[in-house]
Amino acid sequence: MGLYQRCRRLRFPGLHACGLHTAAVPTPPHWLVERLGYFEELWTAQVKRLASMAQEEQRTIKISLPGGQKVDAVAWKTTPYQLAQQISSNLADTAVAAQVNGEPYDLERPLETDADLRFLTFDSAQGKAVFWHSSTHVLGAAAEQLLGAVLCQGPSTECGFYHDFFLGKERTVKGSELPVLERICQDLAAAAQPFRRLEASQAQLRQLFKGNPFKLRLIEEKVTGPTATVYGCGMLVDLCRGPHLRHTGQIGGLKLLSNSSSVWRFPGAPETLQRVSGISFPTAEELRAWEEWREDAELRDHRRIGKEQELFFFHELSPGSCFFLPRGTRVYNALVAFIRAEYTRRGFSEVKTPTLFSTKLWELSGHWKHYREDMFALQPPGLDRPSSSQSDHSASPAADTLALKPMNCPAHCLMFAHRPRSWRELPLRLADFGALHRAEASGSLGGLTRLRCFQQDDAHIFCAPDQLQAEIRGCLDFLHSVYTILGFSFHMALSTRPSGFLGEPCLWDQAEQVLQQALEEFGAPWDLSPGDGAFYGPKIDVHVRDALGRPHQCGTIQLDFQLPLRFDLQYKGQSGALERPVLIHRAVLGSVERMLGVLAESCGGKWPLWLSPFQVVVIPVGTEQEEYAREAQQSLQAAGLVGDLDADSGLTLSRRIRRAQLAHYNFQFVVGQREQSKRTVNIRTRDNRRLGEWDLAEAVQRLLELQDTRVPNAEEIF
Ligand SMILES: [Zn+2]
Numbered sequence: 001m002g003l004y005q006r007c008r009r010l011r012f013p014g015l016h017a018c019g020l021h022t023a024a025v026p027t028p029p030h031w032l033v034e035r036l037g038y039f040e041e042l043w044t045a046q047v048k049r050l051a052s053m054a055q056e057e058q059r060t061i062k063i064s065l066p067g068g069q070k071v072d073a074v075a076w077k078t079t080p081y082q083l084a085q086q087i088s089s090n091l092a093d094t095a096v097a098a099q100v101n102g103e104p105y106d107l108e109r110p111l112e113t114d115a116d117l118r119f120l121t122f123d124s125a126q127g128k129a130v131f132w133h134s135s136t137h138v139l140g141a142a143a144e145q146l147l148g149a150v151l152c153q154g155p156s157t158e159c160g161f162y163h164d165f166f167l168g169k170e171r172t173v174k175g176s177e178l179p180v181l182e183r184i185c186q187d188l189a190a191a192a193q194p195f196r197r198l199e200a201s202q203a204q205l206r207q208l209f210k211g212n213p214f215k216l217r218l219i220e221e222k223v224t225g226p227t228a229t230v231y232g233c234g235m236l237v238d239l240c241r242g243p244h245l246r247h248t249g250q251i252g253g254l255k256l257l258s259n260s261s262s263v264w265r266f267p268g269a270p271e272t273l274q275r276v277s278g279i280s281f282p283t284a285e286e287l288r289a290w291e292e293w294r295e296d297a298e299l300r301d302h303r304r305i306g307k308e309q310e311l312f313f314f315h316e317l318s319p320g321s322c323f324f325l326p327r328g329t330r331v332y333n334a335l336v337a338f339i340r341a342e343y344t345r346r347g348f349s350e351v352k353t354p355t356l357f358s359t360k361l362w363e364l365s366g367h368w369k370h371y372r373e374d375m376f377a378l379q380p381p382g383l384d385r386p387s388s389s390q391s392d393h394s395a396s397p398a399a400d401t402l403a404l405k406p407m408n409c410p411a412h413c414l415m416f417a418h419r420p421r422s423w424r425e426l427p428l429r430l431a432d433f434g435a436l437h438r439a440e441a442s443g444s445l446g447g448l449t450r451l452r453c454f455q456q457d458d459a460h461i462f463c464a465p466d467q468l469q470a471e472i473r474g475c476l477d478f479l480h481s482v483y484t485i486l487g488f489s490f491h492m493a494l495s496t497r498p499s500g501f502l503g504e505p506c507l508w509d510q511a512e513q514v515l516q517q518a519l520e521e522f523g524a525p526w527d528l529s530p531g532d533g534a535f536y537g538p539k540i541d542v543h544v545r546d547a548l549g550r551p552h553q554c555g556t557i558q559l560d561f562q563l564p565l566r567f568d569l570q571y572k573g574q575s576g577a578l579e580r581p582v583l584i585h586r587a588v589l590g591s592v593e594r595m596l597g598v599l600a601e602s603c604g605g606k607w608p609l610w611l612s613p614f615q616v617v618v619i620p621v622g623t624e625q626e627e628y629a630r631e632a633q634q635s636l637q638a639a640g641l642v643g644d645l646d647a648d649s650g651l652t653l654s655r656r657i658r659r660a661q662l663a664h665y666n667f668q669f670v671v672g673q674r675e676q677s678k679r680t681v682n683i684r685t686r687d688n689r690r691l692g693e694w695d696l697a698e699a700v701q702r703l704l705e706l707q708d709t710r711v712p713n714a715e716e717i718f
């Protein structure tokens with residue numbers, strides 16, 4: 001209760017807090033007060049309604065708690081929060097939301113039926129999503145009060161949250177406004193304002209949001225039932241499905257990170273919006289720890305490492321495409337060689353397919369309809385430029401238009417179809433490192449994360465329906481081997497059919513079951529994302545966590561029932577009849593470029609030997625040993641290892657060793673008089689461990705072994 005009283009006192013933080021706010025926050029605009037008044041009216045009615053329902057029904061419901069215990073509760077009255085309190089005060093304090101029969105649920109929302117009750121805390125991904133989603137409401141409230149923002153949407157992301165809002169045609173958020181906005185957010189959080197869930201009719205929704213054209217549009221497009229929920233929190237009233245925290249006081253630390261612009265992409269004319277993003281934590285200490293972690297992460301930024309280690313660069317004359325320098329290409333090729341070795345072991349056949357295709361192919365595959373905006377289309381030389389009516393986004397391209405491939409699948413379908421196929425050839429696993437082009441907006445380009453040209457470790461498996469299970473198992477095993485070597489832990493999610501899926505429901509049932517069974521057999525934890533599949537098939541999304549614990553979406557295993565139909569793919573079955581294959585799209589690294597960036601950050605530039613562009617530097621003690629040092633360098637290079645020479649006689653030996661260690665050379669071969677006469681090398685690691693004197697040929701041999709086995713710690717086990 002105490003918290004709630006505090007919250008009422010502080011409902012208008014800008015009006016009475018420190019001078020900064022008094023100056024910054026204007027008196028709440030009339031429409032804001034009016035909206036809140038109407039909300040309060042509806043809220044009072046709902047509170048009464050629920051109380052009388054509980055009173056009239058007097059219905060006892062059975063709730064099973066985490067751990068298996070079953071307790072009685074009163075329908076429309078008992079809340080998950082009350083039950084959490086009964087379990088432990090610690091759980092009641094740390095829970096961010098409940099799960100009722102698997103569905104996310106507010107802690108303060110009365111239970112309605114018998115239920116299986118679980119609690120979400122900030123520790124889980126779902127808990128974080130609720131926490132950050134609630135935080136974005138606080139940001140929205142602050143933006144309304146400080147900037148008079150018209151709110152659009154504010155989702156949680158994998159690492160925090162953002163809110164998109166409209167400030168008028170000309171107005172943007174200024175960097176100098178962020179600290180003020182942040183202070184208001186912090187005050188709103190400290191005020192511990194409760195999130196209040198209200199069910200409102202379509203007419204009530206339209207009344208509540210009559211001043212907000214974006215929300216009206218959302219109501220029109222997204223609210224399909226007779227009612228939808230809105231949440232009140234302080235002065236804010238927002239259309240939202242929930243659930244949320246009990247109150248904003250659960251947010252102990254909040255920081256706003258950046259402001260940028262974004263675009264309202266709902267049907268109709270696009271509108272430029274302002275986007276502010278931030279992050280929050282249950283306690284101020286956790287926020288501080290995160291800030292320290294972020295400083296470290298910035299030092300590890302792959303763009304910075306790429307520059308320092310001369311791995312790659314970008315040029316304004318080819319925006320969104322990367323130049324890989326010799327050392328970067330070394331890492332790139334080592335990654336590709338790794339996947340190629342796995343392909344050989346796992347029965348994949350590598351192929352090469354064209355980059356440029358007639359748009360007729362993209363019409364057949366459906367990309368022209370669904371993906372056209374993301375593709376580069378061009379005219380062959382010697383043809384007249386298309387007239388303006390053809391160059392806009394008309395549905396059908398000019399007959400001779402070509403487009404750069406954004407994915408390999410249609411090319412592989414052509415390859416499957418170019419001659420009759422028999423069941424004996426299945427499963428046919430076609431792998432392709434072909435360059436893909438996607439027309440990313442220039443504003444979204446940055447480093448290796450998002451590029452206009454990249455390669456994937458892309459493969460398509462054509463198999464008979466009864467081979468599906470074994471193939472999925474094989475895909476999961478492939479992912480597991482590769483991520484283990486790369487030092488990633490990973491988590492999988494099964495995405496099932498969305499509304500508007502194409503194809504036979506029974507085919508979907510079967511496929512979803514196969515994927516689920518394969519995941520269960522595999523044994524690693526996985527989540528279900530109902531309705532998140534593509535319209536053409538269910539999929540398994542794979543999120544890896546790098547050495548810093550940051551999530552990245554890399555691999556995917558995607559079933560496709562539509563492409564085999566569109567390309568009329570068939571094979572002669574065992575019975576002699578023609579049958580349709582199932583198609584699996586799968587990638588492990590995903591974009592090789594992006595993976596290279598992830599790895600650079602994950603290892604902080606200290607590459608494992610097998611990927612390292614700085615494997616060995618040979619350092620002669622004096623000029624007399626330079627010739628022998630060159631010989632040692634040549635033996636390394638002849639074996640296919642990276643061998644550099646530091647014969648800079650202007651620097652002392654210890655300075656050169658230090659320099660090599662700072663450059664993260666896995667090993668240094670120091671050669672003096674003694675080593676030269678015995679044809680040996682004196683080996684040190686980048687962590688300055690002394691491995692002593694080794695025969696040169698044996699040392700090279702040992703390095704090759706360690707490289708080939710792709711161990712993560714060659715320096716320790718040399
Ligand atoms: Zn919400």
Ligand SMILES: [Zn+2]
Nearest residue numbers: 407408409585
């Ligand atoms: Zn594909």
